[in-house]
Amino acid sequence: MKMKPSIEENMLYSMVNPDSIAFFGASNNHASMGTSQLNSLLVLGFKGRVYPIHPKEKTVLGLRAYPTVANLPEAPDLAVIVLPTKIVPDALKACGKKGIRRVIIVSGGFKEVGDMGIEREDTIKQIAATHHIRFLGPNCIGVVNTHHWLNTTFMPCTGKPGYIGMASQSGSFITQMFDYLSKRGLGFSTGFSVGNEADIDIVDCMHYLDACPHTKVIALYIEGIQRGRAFIEAARKITIRKPIVAYYVGGSKEGKKAGFSHTGAMAGPDKLYDGVFRQSGVIRAHSIDELFDFCQVLSTLPLPSNHKIIVQTHSGGPGAVAADAAGRSGLELAKLSVETTDKLKPFVPHTGSINNPVDLTYSRNPMDFFSTIPDILLSDADVGGMLIYFLVPEATIKRGLKTLGVPEESLAKEINQLMDGLCKCITALPHTHKKPVIGYGFSRKNDGFVKKMKEMGLPVLMGPDRAARAMAALFGYAQLKTKIEKSG
Amino acid sequence: MKMKPSIEENMLYSMVNPDSIAFFGASNNHASMGTSQLNSLLVLGFKGRVYPIHPKEKTVLGLRAYPTVANLPEAPDLAVIVLPTKIVPDALKACGKKGIRRVIIVSGGFKEVGDMGIEREDTIKQIAATHHIRFLGPNCIGVVNTHHWLNTTFMPCTGKPGYIGMASQSGSFITQMFDYLSKRGLGFSTGFSVGNEADIDIVDCMHYLDACPHTKVIALYIEGIQRGRAFIEAARKITIRKPIVAYYVGGSKEGKKAGFSHTGAMAGPDKLYDGVFRQSGVIRAHSIDELFDFCQVLSTLPLPSNHKIIVQTHSGGPGAVAADAAGRSGLELAKLSVETTDKLKPFVPHTGSINNPVDLTYSRNPMDFFSTIPDILLSDADVGGMLIYFLVPEATIKRGLKTLGVPEESLAKEINQLMDGLCKCITALPHTHKKPVIGYGFSRKNDGFVKKMKEMGLPVLMGPDRAARAMAALFGYAQLKTKIEKSG
Numbered sequence: 001m002k003m004k005p006s007i008e009e010n011m012l013y014s015m016v017n018p019d020s021i022a023f024f025g026a027s028n029n030h031a032s033m034g035t036s037q038l039n040s041l042l043v044l045g046f047k048g049r050v051y052p053i054h055p056k057e058k059t060v061l062g063l064r065a066y067p068t069v070a071n072l073p074e075a076p077d078l079a080v081i082v083l084p085t086k087i088v089p090d091a092l093k094a095c096g097k098k099g100i101r102r103v104i105i106v107s108g109g110f111k112e113v114g115d116m117g118i119e120r121e122d123t124i125k126q127i128a129a130t131h132h133i134r135f136l137g138p139n140c141i142g143v144v145n146t147h148h149w150l151n152t153t154f155m156p157c158t159g160k161p162g163y164i165g166m167a168s169q170s171g172s173f174i175t176q177m178f179d180y181l182s183k184r185g186l187g188f189s190t191g192f193s194v195g196n197e198a199d200i201d202i203v204d205c206m207h208y209l210d211a212c213p214h215t216k217v218i219a220l221y222i223e224g225i226q227r228g229r230a231f232i233e234a235a236r237k238i239t240i241r242k243p244i245v246a247y248y249v250g251g252s253k254e255g256k257k258a259g260f261s262h263t264g265a266m267a268g269p270d271k272l273y274d275g276v277f278r279q280s281g282v283i284r285a286h287s288i289d290e291l292f293d294f295c296q297v298l299s300t301l302p303l304p305s306n307h308k309i310i311v312q313t314h315s316g317g318p319g320a321v322a323a324d325a326a327g328r329s330g331l332e333l334a335k336l337s338v339e340t341t342d343k344l345k346p347f348v349p350h351t352g353s354i355n356n357p358v359d360l361t362y363s364r365n366p367m368d369f370f371s372t373i374p375d376i377l378l379s380d381a382d383v384g385g386m387l388i389y390f391l392v393p394e395a396t397i398k399r400g401l402k403t404l405g406v407p408e409e410s411l412a413k414e415i416n417q418l419m420d421g422l423c424k425c426i427t428a429l430p431h432t433h434k435k436p437v438i439g440y441g442f443s444r445k446n447d448g449f450v451k452k453m454k455e456m457g458l459p460v461l462m463g464p465d466r467a468a469r470a471m472a473a474l475f476g477y478a479q480l481k482t483k484i485e486k487s488g
Numbered sequence: 489m490k491m492k493p494s495i496e497e498n499m500l501y502s503m504v505n506p507d508s509i510a511f512f513g514a515s516n517n518h519a520s521m522g523t524s525q526l527n528s529l530l531v532l533g534f535k536g537r538v539y540p541i542h543p544k545e546k547t548v549l550g551l552r553a554y555p556t557v558a559n560l561p562e563a564p565d566l567a568v569i570v571l572p573t574k575i576v577p578d579a580l581k582a583c584g585k586k587g588i589r590r591v592i593i594v595s596g597g598f599k600e601v602g603d604m605g606i607e608r609e610d611t612i613k614q615i616a617a618t619h620h621i622r623f624l625g626p627n628c629i630g631v632v633n634t635h636h637w638l639n640t641t642f643m644p645c646t647g648k649p650g651y652i653g654m655a656s657q658s659g660s661f662i663t664q665m666f667d668y669l670s671k672r673g674l675g676f677s678t679g680f681s682v683g684n685e686a687d688i689d690i691v692d693c694m695h696y697l698d699a700c701p702h703t704k705v706i707a708l709y710i711e712g713i714q715r716g717r718a719f720i721e722a723a724r725k726i727t728i729r730k731p732i733v734a735y736y737v738g739g740s741k742e743g744k745k746a747g748f749s750h751t752g753a754m755a756g757p758d759k760l761y762d763g764v765f766r767q768s769g770v771i772r773a774h775s776i777d778e779l780f781d782f783c784q785v786l787s788t789l790p791l792p793s794n795h796k797i798i799v800q801t802h803s804g805g806p807g808a809v810a811a812d813a814a815g816r817s818g819l820e821l822a823k824l825s826v827e828t829t830d831k832l833k834p835f836v837p838h839t840g841s842i843n844n845p846v847d848l849t850y851s852r853n854p855m856d857f858f859s860t861i862p863d864i865l866l867s868d869a870d871v872g873g874m875l876i877y878f879l880v881p882e883a884t885i886k887r888g889l890k891t892l893g894v895p896e897e898s899l900a901k902e903i904n905q906l907m908d909g910l911c912k913c914i915t916a917l918p919h920t921h922k923k924p925v926i927g928y929g930f931s932r933k934n935d936g937f938v939k940k941m942k943e944m945g946l947p948v949l950m951g952p953d954r955a956a957r958a959m960a961a962l963f964g965y966a967q968l969k970t971k972i973e974k975s976g
Contacts, residue, residue: 031891033850085838108839108849112804170805176879176930223808254821255812257843287953288809288930316600317658320711321776324743333742350573351596355745361596362521391664403519442664442776465775 011134012200012208015102016145016190018077020049022069022100024091025082025107026060034082035061036154037106037142044151051076053091068094075099080142080152085109088138089123096131103128104152105137111196112139121198128199140195141171144178144188147214153193162187164295165215167205169194173221177292185454186296189214203230210238216299219291220246220282223255224268228276235280236484243298243477244282247291248273281480283473293466294473296459301436303478304384308334309471310377311357313389314369319357322387322440322464329472333357340380347373366397366418371425378433385436385474387467388426390460394419394449419449427456436474440467499622500688500696503590504633504678506565508537510557510588512579513570513595514548522570523549524642525594525630532639539564541579556582563587568630568640573597576626577611584619591616592640593625599684600627609686616687628683629659632666632676635702641681650675652783653703655693657682661709665780673942674784677702691718698726704787707779708734708770711743712756716764723768724972731786731965732770735779736761769968771961781954782961784947789924791966792872796822797959798865799845801877802857807845810875810928810952817960821845828868835861854885854906859913866921873924873962875955876914878948882907882937907937915944924962928955 007013021041025034038052038061051072052060059065066072069079069091079095081088081103088107095103110121121138128135136143142152146161155175159182168174171193181187190212192205202220209215218238225231235244249255250268277284283298285291309331313319323333333356336344341354347368348354351361358377360369378386397415406414430437439453439460450460461467495501509529513522526540526549539560540548547553554560557567557579567583569576569591576595583591598609609626616623624631630640634649643663647670656662659681669675678700680693690708697703706726713719723732737743738756765772771786773779797819801807811821821844824832829842835856836842839849846865848857866874885903894902918925927941927948938948949955 029891030887036887113838113841168805170803170808172803172805172879172930176806180930221805223805249808249812252812252815254815254819255808257811257821288951315658315660317656317660317709317711318664320658320743321737323745324737324740327740327742331742333745350601353601391660399518399524403517442660442668463776 007208007211007213010208010211012204014077015104015134015136016143016150016208017148018048018102018150020051020074020076020078021046022051022053022072022076022079022095024053024079026052027054027057028060033106033154037080037082037152040151040153040156043156044149046149046151049074049076069098069100070094072098077102079103080106082106085120089120089127092124092127092133092135093131096127096133101133103133103135104140104142105135105195106140106142106152107137108139110138111198121196125198134199136192136200137195138198140193141175143190143192144174145190146188147190158182159187161189161214163189163214163216163299164219164292165189165209165212165217166191166219166221167194167202167209168192168221169197169202169223170221171195181292184292184296185451186292189216197226201226203227203234206231206234206238206244210234210242216242217295218242218244219295220244221291222246222248222250224250225276232276232280235282239281240481240485244280245285245291245294245298245473246277246282247285247288248277278480281477281484283477283480285473289462289466290469290473293459293461293470296461297436297438297470297474298477300457300459301430301438301474302434303481304436304471304475305478306382306384307475308332308382308384309387310334310336310380310383310385311387311389312360312369312374312377313357314360314362314391315389316357316359318389318440318442318464319359322389322468323357325465325468326387326471329469331468331472331475334380334382334384336377336380337382340376343376344373347376366400366422367425370422374426374429374437375432378429378435378437383435385471386429386438387464387471388437388439389464390439390441390450390453419452423449423452423456427453427458430458436471438467438471440464495696495699495701498696498699500692502565503592503622503624504631504638504696505636506536506590506638508539508562508564508566509534510539510541510560510564510567510583512541512567514540515542515545516548521594521642525568525570525640528639528641528644531644532637534637534639537562537564557586557588558582560586565590567591568594570594573608577608577615580612580615580621580623581619584615584621589621591621591623592628592630593623593683594628594630594640595625596627598626599686609684613686622687624680624688625683626686628681629663631678631680632662633678634676635678646670647675649677649702651677651702651704651787652707652780653677653697653700653705654679654707654709655682655690655697656680656709657685657690657711658709659683669780672780672784673939674780677704685714689714691715691722694719694722694726694732698722698730704730705783706730706732707783708732709779710734710736710738712738713764720764720768723770727769728969728973732768733773733779733782733786733961734765734770735773735776736765766968769965769972771965771968773961777950777954778957778961781947781949781958784949785924785926785958785962786965788945788947789918789926789962790922791969792924792959792963793966794870794872795963796820796870796872797875798822798824798868798871798873799875799877800848800857800862800865801845802848802850802879803877804845804847806877806928806930806952807847810877810956811845813953813956814875814959817957819956819960819963822868822870822872824865824868825870828864831864832861854888854910855913858910862914862917862925863920866917866923866925871923873959874917874926875952875959876925876927877952878927878929878938907940911937911940911944915941915946918946924959926955926959928952
């Protein structure tokens with residue numbers, strides 16, 4: 001295995017970590033796309049120098065504007081171009097002459113519109129080659145690097161810096177995920193919208209995300225891979241260090257048509273891509289929820305050593321759904337040893353069940369559910385991982401404390417302390433046992449507890465079916481990784 | 489086709505619409521299950537008479553308590569029993585002697601725990617038969633009827649009265665959905681947790697929900713159907729009037745094991761159930777999200793006359809995902825006529841695409857996107873239904889209005905007016921064209937607009953894939969319904 005490449009040497013480093021940016025197409029008209037994009041950059045608090053290029057305005061969004069890049073006091077690390085299609089080639093040429101070597105071309109009207117567009121795309125490729133420019137796009141929305149306060153997209157990024165690195169053939173899978181991820185306590189490290197991939201493609205982005213120390217897992221949105229061999233080679237190297245999860249939408253006839261008219265990408269049959277992903281060690285997601293569920297568990301949990309899981313619940317239905325979904329995803333229910341069931345007996349009420357799912361119906365003491373019982377279950381050699389159901393424990397704890405006579409005024413503090421304790425117990429389990437534990441629930445109501453657990457590194461997913469499929473993804477990754485490592 | 493049965497004649501009417509209730513097992517100890525359940529009933533504001541039965545207490549939760557049912561001033565319409573397993577038979581006998589004819593037995597420890605439990609269940613069945621009692625359970629959490637302020641579950645129901653009728657073999661699929669549905673602007677009309685189905689079963693509940701005027705669609709959570717023939721017969725009659733959506737979890741080996749230890753239900757192979765559902769006209773959901781997505785669209789939208797859909801978007805990725813998911817669900821992309829594309833041209837910018845998906849990239853005027861364009865598309869004879877992508881339009885509208893010089897102080901009012909107008913346009917389309925329109929987005933941020941649309945009856949689902957599958961469910965229902973109607 002080769003040494004991991006250093007990030008500074010990566011071709012995309014200066015694009016994603018620029019000290020200075022020339023910005024074409026922003027004005028003081030707030031309805032224009034370019035203005036929105038410059039605004040996003042400023043809102044996030046970019047620390048470097050920004051030079052709006054505008055033929056007439058003296059200032060743009062309060063920054064000194066320049067009529068051309070030729071007038072700039074330096075050659076910026078990056079140029080962002082959000083101009084009408086026709087004038088993109090000239091802007092790109094001007095960048096080249098100034099010595100700018102990284103460009104994001106947001107403008108559309110190239111390969112994706114056919115005939116004339118294909119010619120136009122060839123023109124900008126030639127200009128870039130002549131001037132040693134590497135560019136992202138065209139027909140993209142650019143990049144976000146939350147660890148560098150960089151956001152060139154039209155959507156303000158308000159969430160916290162995160163650990164999911166993404167390369168996407170759809171800009172929406174970057175911008176629309178800001179809010180989606182933030183609500184789940186997740187976020188991007190760096191996200192690339194690759195557009196038509198006329199120069200920089202998804203494989204280049206994967207290499208960058210591999211080298212990026214903030215990125216724990218790589219998410220891909222794919223409508224069609226252009227460099228199949230390069231993709232497989234890159235993915236096989238990366239996946240040993242970092243998991244890669246892909247959502248591929250070109251596999252159906254209808255998806256293929258749509259993808260082609262979107263970015264001109266050539267999609268292939270579903271089975272072909274299944275094969276490519278398996279060969280590459282890439283985990284395939286089948287929905288947007290799965291893409292990020294899988295990213296979350298793959299970057300926070302130890303991998304299961306086998307495919308047998310235990311389901312712990314205090315309610316039959318959510319246990320049955322978890323078991324059924326696990327079965328459908330290729331997992332099995334572990335068979336508990338006599339030793340384990342003997343240890344469990346004192347903690348399970350007569351209405352409960354010591355089969356698998358272990359359905360407690362209720363527990364006398366919250367510590368039983370959050371510490372003692374899962375500890376016993378994870379100690380069983382047959383158990384590869386655990387799915388555990390959480391039901392609004394905040395309300396239950398409150399009721400319990402009230403009954404114990406805790407006065408109203410100290411209730412909040414006591415609840416918080418107790419919850420902290422329970423969270424510490426349960427979130428420690430994956431590490432103590434080196435086995436994955438995935439929580440699940442249905443509701444985000446009273447979810448202070450769930451939030452705490454997520455912060456402490458235990459994923460809690462929405463619904464037993466999603467938790468089960470995420471566990472299957474962990475097992476799938478463990479298998480692929482081992483296979484690739486063995487095959488050298 | 490027989491006349492629809494009147495609801496008052498239904499065997500479950502007095503259980504779900506009682507004027508008076510005897511409540512066993514509530515006390516003044518807030519940690520007990522029975523107390524929580526009585527509390528839920530009081531919190532929802534039940535209008536009838538409630539008689540707690542308690543051997544010692546004079547009052548329970550502020551209500552006058554009675555030592556036995558024999559002492560009650562009347563024979564209540566319903567008794568709810570949340571007692572230790574051993575004393576359930578005696579309580580049931582006492583109810584019978586008093587003349588109570590409907591009972592909910594919440595207590596567990598019966599068939600689901602095996603041997604001894606099976607005997608106990610036979611005992612209560614005999615007692616019930618002797619006294620002409622019809623009972624729900626045991627091992628259930630009871631019923632909720634939001635239109636009668638009735639909630640016998642342990643979970644307070646805070647959402648608005650809704651139109652989804654549910655019968656569930658898991659109590660959690662009632663209680664945990666209160667919050668889940670409420671957040672989506674949905675709610676139960678009546679929900680039954682059927683438990684072990686020792687007497688009243690899921691088929692009985694379906695008959696009630698069929699007759700219930702508040703119920704527009706029937707949702708089922710199934711681990712195993714006991715009376716297969718009765719289920720099919722009932723469903724075939726009901727489904728012509730009201731759609732039925734089922735989530736079945738017994739189909740995998742693991743799901744079957746789990747279901748058996750939960751309620752003792754005998755599950756069958758997935759294929760068998762697929763056949764049962766198809767024969768019965770029941771739409772099958774494969775996740776909890778699907779169950780309620782399907783319920784929502786089936787109860788609010790006209791049915792598609794063919795399986796060809798149009799996707800309208802202003803962003804390629806969300807369009808491609810919708811197309812791909814539609815293809816995987818058996819739908820096809822409609823082929824627009826030359827007449828339609830000619831009509832469209834003036835409204836589509838040069839960066840956009842007049843294929844299907846129709847990707848506008850942006851629109852000059854919001855009315856184009858929300859009224860003119862979908863109107864043109866739905867007028868095409870090949871189009872059976874529409875999926876349409878909505879991207880945080882509130883923010884876009886605000887920016888637009890600001891640019892038009894609308895002063896800050898009147899911005900909120902102007903936005904509201906404009907959004908009202910757009911909502912009226914788009915929500916009118918399914919009715920004007922008699923074709924279904926399903927919206928989708930990713931984010932709930934700035935979702936005033938989305939909320940408005942839902943209130944006006946246009947479902948907006950989370951993600952293009954979910955919207956596409958919901959459209960396929962509409963088409964599936966249209967097909968099954970026609971088939972059943974034809975076969976008489």
